[in-house]
Amino acid sequence: MAELKMLPFDAGNIPGPKMGRVTAPKIIGKMIKRAKKPLLICGSNIEEHGSIDKAIEIGKKGIPIAASGNAIVAFRNKGYMDNVKYVLLNDLANCLRDPEWKGLDGKGNYDTVIFIGSLYYLTSGILASLKNFVPHIKALAIDPYYQPNADMTFGDIWRKKDEYLAMLDEVIGEL
Amino acid sequence: MVKLKPGIFDIEDLENVKIEIKEIMGEKMPEEEWAPMGPTPKPKIPDLRYWDRILLKRYPPFYAPQCDTCILCTMGKCDLTGNKRGACGISLEAMQGRIVLLACLAGCSAHAAHGRHMLHDIEHMKGELDKIPIDFGTEINVEAPLTRLITGIKPKTVADLKEVFSYIEENIVQLGDALHTGQEGSALDFESKAYQMGMLDSLGKEAADIAQIAAFNFPIGPDRPLLDVGMGTLDTNKAVILVIGHNAPPATNICDYIQDHNLEDEVDIGGVCCTALDSSRYSTIVKLASSLGRQLRVIRAGLVDCIVVDEQCIRADIIEQAQKVGTPVIFANDKKMHNLEIRDGDDPDEIVKDLVSGNVPGVVLLDPLNVGEVAVKVAQQIKPIRRKKGWILSDEEFKKQVEACTNCGNCTIACPNGIRIGDGHKLAAEGDSSLLASQFDICIGCGRCEQVCPQNIPIVSTMIKAAWPLIQEEKGKIRQARGPIFDTEIRTVGAPLVLGTIPGIIAPIGCGNYPNGTKDVYTIAKEFGDRGYIVCLTGCMLIDTGLYKDEDGKTLFETHPDVFDKGGIINVGSCVSNAHIHDAAIKVANIFAQRNIRGNYAEIADYILNRVGACGVAWGAMSQKAASIAAGFNRLGVPAVVGPHSIKYRRSFLGRKDKEEDWYVYDARNGERVYVGPVPEHLLVVAETIEECIPLTAKLCMRAADTPAGRSIKLTHYIDLNQKYLGDYPDDWHLFVRSEADLPIAKRTELLQKLEAEQGWKIDWKSKKIVEGPKVYYNPSFDPTNIKDLIRTKKE
Ligand code: SF4
Ligand code: SF4
Ligand code: SF4
Numbered sequence: 019m020a021e022l023k024m025l026p027f028d029a030g031n032i033p034g035p036k037m038g039r040v041t042a043p044k045i046i047g048k049m050i051k052r053a054k055k056p057l058l059i060c061g062s063n064i065e066e067h068g069s070i071d072k073a074i075e076i077g078k079k080g081i082p083i084a085a086s087g088n089a090i091v092a093f094r095n096k097g098y099m100d101n102v103k104y105v106l107l108n109d110l111a112n113c114l115r116d117p118e119w120k121g122l123d124g125k126g127n128y129d130t131v132i133f134i135g136s137l138y139y140l141t142s143g144i145l146a147s148l149k150n151f152v153p154h155i156k157a158l159a160i161d162p163y164y165q166p167n168a169d170m171t172f173g174d175i176w177r178k179k180d181e182y183l184a185m186l187d188e189v190i191g192e193l
Numbered sequence: 194m195v196k197l198k199p200g201i202f203d204i205e206d207l208e209n210v211k212i213e214i215k216e217i218m219g220e221k222m223p224e225e226e227w228a229p230m231g232p233t234p235k236p237k238i239p240d241l242r243y244w245d246r247i248l249l250k251r252y253p254p255f256y257a258p259q260c261d262t263c264i265l266c267t268m269g270k271c272d273l274t275g276n277k278r279g280a281c282g283i284s285l286e287a288m289q290g291r292i293v294l295l296a297c298l299a300g301c302s303a304h305a306a307h308g309r310h311m312l313h314d315i316e317h318m319k320g321e322l323d324k325i326p327i328d329f330g331t332e333i334n335v336e337a338p339l340t341r342l343i344t345g346i347k348p349k350t351v352a353d354l355k356e357v358f359s360y361i362e363e364n365i366v367q368l369g370d371a372l373h374t375g376q377e378g379s380a381l382d383f384e385s386k387a388y389q390m391g392m393l394d395s396l397g398k399e400a401a402d403i404a405q406i407a408a409f410n411f412p413i414g415p416d417r418p419l420l421d422v423g424m425g426t427l428d429t430n431k432a433v434i435l436v437i438g439h440n441a442p443p444a445t446n447i448c449d450y451i452q453d454h455n456l457e458d459e460v461d462i463g464g465v466c467c468t469a470l471d472s473s474r475y476s477t478i479v480k481l482a483s484s485l486g487r488q489l490r491v492i493r494a495g496l497v498d499c500i501v502v503d504e505q506c507i508r509a510d511i512i513e514q515a516q517k518v519g520t521p522v523i524f525a526n527d528k529k530m531h532n533l534e535i536r537d538g539d540d541p542d543e544i545v546k547d548l549v550s551g552n553v554p555g556v557v558l559l560d561p562l563n564v565g566e567v568a569v570k571v572a573q574q575i576k577p578i579r580r581k582k583g584w585i586l587s588d589e590e591f592k593k594q595v596e597a598c599t600n601c602g603n604c605t606i607a608c609p610n611g612i613r614i615g616d617g618h619k620l621a622a623e624g625d626s627s628l629l630a631s632q633f634d635i636c637i638g639c640g641r642c643e644q645v646c647p648q649n650i651p652i653v654s655t656m657i658k659a660a661w662p663l664i665q666e667e668k669g670k671i672r673q674a675r676g677p678i679f680d681t682e683i684r685t686v687g688a689p690l691v692l693g694t695i696p697g698i699i700a701p702i703g704c705g706n707y708p709n710g711t712k713d714v715y716t717i718a719k720e721f722g723d724r725g726y727i728v729c730l731t732g733c734m735l736i737d738t739g740l741y742k743d744e745d746g747k748t749l750f751e752t753h754p755d756v757f758d759k760g761g762i763i764n765v766g767s768c769v770s771n772a773h774i775h776d777a778a779i780k781v782a783n784i785f786a787q788r789n790i791r792g793n794y795a796e797i798a799d800y801i802l803n804r805v806g807a808c809g810v811a812w813g814a815m816s817q818k819a820a821s822i823a824a825g826f827n828r829l830g831v832p833a834v835v836g837p838h839s840i841k842y843r844r845s846f847l848g849r850k851d852k853e854e855d856w857y858v859y860d861a862r863n864g865e866r867v868y869v870g871p872v873p874e875h876l877l878v879v880a881e882t883i884e885e886c887i888p889l890t891a892k893l894c895m896r897a898a899d900t901p902a903g904r905s906i907k908l909t910h911y912i913d914l915n916q917k918y919l920g921d922y923p924d925d926w927h928l929f930v931r932s933e934a935d936l937p938i939a940k941r942t943e944l945l946q947k948l949e950a951e952q953g954w955k956i957d958w959k960s961k962k963i964v965e966g967p968k969v970y971y972n973p974s975f976d977p978t979n980i981k982d983l984i985r986t987k988k989e
Contacts, residue, residue, distance in 0.1 A: 034260060086881055088882045108847065137837055139837070143840035147256060
């Protein structure tokens, strides 16, 4: 079903010759593990599909979390705020493109960003910006959708919540 | 006609001679010297580039390409990914600027062409333009602030607007030229050109609106009557006419026909989008059926017996959609003729016969004076035929359709908002339509879902059926549009606005492409109105705001004053009317601060950027017009927050609060360079949810010149709204504190403690004063400017 998996969630969202690679969860997990400075970016849909619990598990593995939209409220409601910061996604992406940016922790920019709980079309635009103008950052998408502008992405799996959560577990297993 | 030879004539003894001087050939009549001319009357592409560069340095464009290729010429398709340039040498970044300029070109042209078209219609309908004065009464002396500011012209009659449109048209062509292959190659210069286009757009809007106000005697000013809004207000006991679009003259002719023939009890007229707003300024018999987002649904619900469309934002498949419910369509504007016959010369009764019998699905009538009779007669004659059929799905048909759904998800993937329609259908098949009904409001009525359903389910219709009880009850209120803000109102609010005690002007404007339904726009308007901001609404956001009521059954237009003052929630008008929001900011500079506005764009934009806490919110921006409107606001120093779909415009303008060097301005008194903090932090920024949008909008109302009293109020709202919607203090509030006087008294101790603990600032607790910490400059007579030439006494 590899072909089906490359189906963007917005059917018309075909950006051009450089399309995101559908990648196995284990490999994505390894990429995150290998990253020098990863950032998990959680969008306003973080409560859909039960992604928030998985995001917290990832956070607990020491990966800092940027919560955009109103995702910060979801984390607060879950009582998990250890390494979570509010960001405005457009603003964050603008900072990410500057290699000299000091990061959310004041210690420098990131080398890998991972999107989860995204508002699909908004994140797709942000990923297009990262893909084209921010070569120093690898962008991964672990939502149950194919994100054509990510470097590596899950495939189209939104109809199968359990399989999706199992994929997230595989990612977490590598961290 | 007698031709006179040059020389001196004695006309003393002549009787019954009428002399008309249309134009003085050769030398133009000198304009009355009403104010000294500023440096940039009728600016061309390079003239305000220096101001654009000041803005673009602080707020550089952030690009999010929607497509990584280009095929604008036959050397393409060019792959522009990975820093590759096209065959013409253009970069992907510049290409984004080019597309933005293209969007602004379409948007600006729409407004300007609409205005020019209207001048022709007005001349035809009302007579000579130089006989129609632009005189808005004693409350308004500055009748056309943008026109004065940009062109240096003070228009006295509608005829004077011809020169304004000529200026706009020439410059649109010059800017359009820059889009050609092998022209502009710099993203920043494309943006400067987009700003120029946005400025022209604002001018075109103003000229269009003052022309229609003057020609059709639209009422102006506060305390306008309440009008009906919502799909449920259309009275299908009568014959129903629906007007859609932006160019109101044909709709005014329908109103005339109904009223001249006393048909109010037999014919109902409703409208979608700006034609509804503008024709309801002409006659309050017009109901505001819906914003753009419901266009397809108003049609497909079968409520309408005759549709009249003019221009902009009307569905391109309107004939096919109208045919599904047996409704004929009259096309009343040459921008949109759909391969139909132009029938202006024909006998109206013949046209009516053709439309009622279904011989033709629609006709073109380009003379607005021909529209009223045909539309009314068609609606009346077709009504009994159409009423024989039911257009809402029957219970059995609905059941059959929802049961046919396999929940395959094709529709969801096609849907811009990713609505889980299959889940809605599944539940409905089990007898519970509530989910499907709730999806009705999140749906933007695009119709994409229907085209991909393998079961051929008419999804728009199943949703209408599920939501039908709600639709019938959709009966809200808005005020009739008020148009320009009075000079007297500006005199009252000028000081509180610049001092900050009225924390800002919020302008929810634009289209209905919302991420999560119409309720959000009500929430935004209510939040700011309740807090004493002045909320100026236009366009589709305005219409949707009127749909909601509080516990007492009152809409915001009933609970908030209809004045341009603290806490006012006002209907400024249609999209072209939102020029009056620019105008209000310009008038603050002109009337309150006594700045000369004539041909003086950059100085006034600089004034607004540093002093007038205004912020646009375009939560559902969709059109190219919205792109040019935003560019026009931004160039004038007014920031805007846009909804998440607006990432597809490809470009935002973002500041970097962490880069201190970006936030220095001059003190015009002595030329000193001072740090003012990130105010306003962004010029055009995409927010993801309203919980994010609302505090962000409040933040973007802060300005360098805020007084301590004003800053403390603005800061209070910013912190408060963050706590309300995001659950905590914002992490950057300290950046806006210049001294303890900026802290609200009620919270001062708590805030000082936080500054000490979190930012390491030094506090003298005896006097409760900040001893060390803030970097931001403030001085009571501070005169901030970003323009070096405005420094009065240069420092040695
Ligand atoms: S305009 Fe330039 S980038 Fe576009 S197709 Fe032509 S050569 Fe390629
Ligand atoms: S596309 Fe048709 S069958 Fe498939 S889920 Fe949507 S409505 Fe149901
Ligand atoms: S019509 Fe409504 S439900 Fe269908 S695709 Fe468009 S927005 Fe989605």
